[in-house]
Amino acid sequence: MEHKIYSFSISIAVSLVLLFCIAPPLAAQESYTKPVPKREQPRKVPFVNPDTIPFYKGMYVGVDLYGLGSHILGSDFISGEVRAIANLKNKFFPTIELGMGKTNTWGDDTGIHYKVSPTPYIRIGIDYNTMHKKKDQDNFVYVGLRYGFTSFKYDVTQASFYDPIWKEYIYNTEQKDDIWGGSIPYNHTGMKASMHWFELVFGVKTKIYKNFCMGWSLRMKYKISASIGNYGDPWYVPGYGKYQAHSVGLTYSLIYKLPF
Amino acid sequence: MRKIIHLLVIAVLATVFIGSICNSCTEIGNCSLDGRALMYCNIYTIDPSTKEVIKDTIDTLTITALETDSIILNQDTKVTSLSLPLRYTKDTTIFVLRYNYSTKNNEMDTLYIVHKNASYFISMDCGYSMEQSITSAKKGKSTRKTQKFQLDSVAIKNTDANTDGTQNLQLFYKYRG
Numbered sequence: 001m002e003h004k005i006y007s008f009s010i011s012i013a014v015s016l017v018l019l020f021c022i023a024p025p026l027a028a029q030e031s032y033t034k035p036v037p038k039r040e041q042p043r044k045v046p047f048v049n050p051d052t053i054p055f056y057k058g059m060y061v062g063v064d065l066y067g068l069g070s071h072i073l074g075s076d077f078i079s080g081e082v083r084a085i086a087n088l089k090n091k092f093f094p095t096i097e098l099g100m101g102k103t104n105t106w107g108d109d110t111g112i113h114y115k116v117s118p119t120p121y122i123r124i125g126i127d128y129n130t131m132h133k134k135k136d137q138d139n140f141v142y143v144g145l146r147y148g149f150t151s152f153k154y155d156v157t158q159a160s161f162y163d164p165i166w167k168e169y170i171y172n173t174e175q176k177d178d179i180w181g182g183s184i185p186y187n188h189t190g191m192k193a194s195m196h197w198f199e200l201v202f203g204v205k206t207k208i209y210k211n212f213c214m215g216w217s218l219r220m221k222y223k224i225s226a227s228i229g230n231y232g233d234p235w236y237v238p239g240y241g242k243y244q245a246h247s248v249g250l251t252y253s254l255i256y257k258l259p260f
Numbered sequence: 261m262r263k264i265i266h267l268l269v270i271a272v273l274a275t276v277f278i279g280s281i282c283n284s285c286t287e288i289g290n291c292s293l294d295g296r297a298l299m300y301c302n303i304y305t306i307d308p309s310t311k312e313v314i315k316d317t318i319d320t321l322t323i324t325a326l327e328t329d330s331i332i333l334n335q336d337t338k339v340t341s342l343s344l345p346l347r348y349t350k351d352t353t354i355f356v357l358r359y360n361y362s363t364k365n366n367e368m369d370t371l372y373i374v375h376k377n378a379s380y381f382i383s384m385d386c387g388y389s390m391e392q393s394i395t396s397a398k399k400g401k402s403t404r405k406t407q408k409f410q411l412d413s414v415a416i417k418n419t420d421a422n423t424d425g426t427q428n429l430q431l432f433y434k435y436r437g
Binding site for chain 1: 296325327328330332345347348349350377378379380381382383384387388390
């Protein structure tokens with residue numbers, strides 16, 4: 001637990017360092033044009049009057065690329081996700097996320113085969129933009145909360161081997177009886193499960209070109225409740241990741257601001 | 261345009277870096293259920309005059325099981341409790357308890373355990389656990405009616421074989437005065 005908290009703290013620290021050390025020079029690079037005498041510069045107004053911001057400030061749609069990218073980089077899981085985000089006063093961002101996740105994995109040297117067919121999941125929640133008072137309304141640093149749910153089926157099967165010398169099957173190499181010898185087969189398909197969870201979200205988002213934004217978010221996920229099969233725990237839960245009390249997730253999104 | 265390229269590079273680097281941290285976090289598996297579940301037994305006798313249940317001690321005990329050459333307990337002395345494995349591939353396990361194994365004087369009891377076996381998948385990292393539940397337990401006839409230690413009866417206290425030492429069976433021996 002301590003290790004996880006430590007790792008999580010490191011990741012937050014690294015995120016903040018990246019955000020605050022690398023972003024300002026870029027911003028400076030962007031704004032640099034020609035020196036203007038100080039007396040001619042307009043007085044900076046770093047904050048905006050909240051009353052001047054309309055309640056409805058637009059709608060965003062986005063896709064998560066991390067689920068696909070991590071699979072390409074070697075993850076056992078693959079997922080794709082779309083999200084719709086409303087902008088309310090540039091402060092609150094109600095969000096709905098719909099995704100599909102699957103896995104089809106063989107254990108290294110164990111003969112365990114775990115499969116989840118493409119299964120939908122949903123998350124709903126809200127983000128709070130900590131930069132809503134800033135005049136610059138193209139950059140967002142937000143914290144948020146999500147509730148997630150999925151219902152899925154999973155298959156766990158075990159490869160068996162025939163021993164030609166002793167002329168017998170070893171049904172489960174992972175669970176041999178070391179006293180009497182032998183093993184029993186394990187093949188359970190279509191085990192049903194469902195899971196509810198919530199997520200604490202920290203993320204950044206910035207405008208990159210016209211109506212296009214890009215951002216990533218770090219998520220601490222906590223299991224609320226789960227219903228699982230009789231013969232084994234699920235290993236992968238679509239939208240949540242590995243089945244455990246809590247896990248860490250990441251999203252990397254491309255977002256488009258709708259023109260209405 | 262340069263800003264976009266820089267942002268993309270930063271985003272990709274940050275994503276890969278933080279992603280690798282996240283993956284290493286979630287790789288830590290909890291395999292605390294590892295280890296074979298056992299059937300835990302305590303040894304008692306009942307004082308017939310007071311009906312009091314007293315903890316008993318067997319001087320020397322050797323335990324074997326049918327259909328295996330393995331010796332499960334080898335001439336242990338001052339035995340007050342037992343932890344016995346149950347068979348994975350059959351639903352009956354038969355133990356032979358020998359009280360004077362070295363002298364070959366054939367003083368022994370037989371313990372019959374009927375149980376259910378079910379493999380339970382934990383995770384890809386931890387594999388399986390075997391869940392074994394005792395449905396009945398009984399004793400066979402002692403080989404000699406005059407033997408010093410004679411198993412009298414068996415009582416089930418908890419049906420699930422476990423790894424935490426929870427008592428499953430009470431083995432009652434004849435009172436020796």
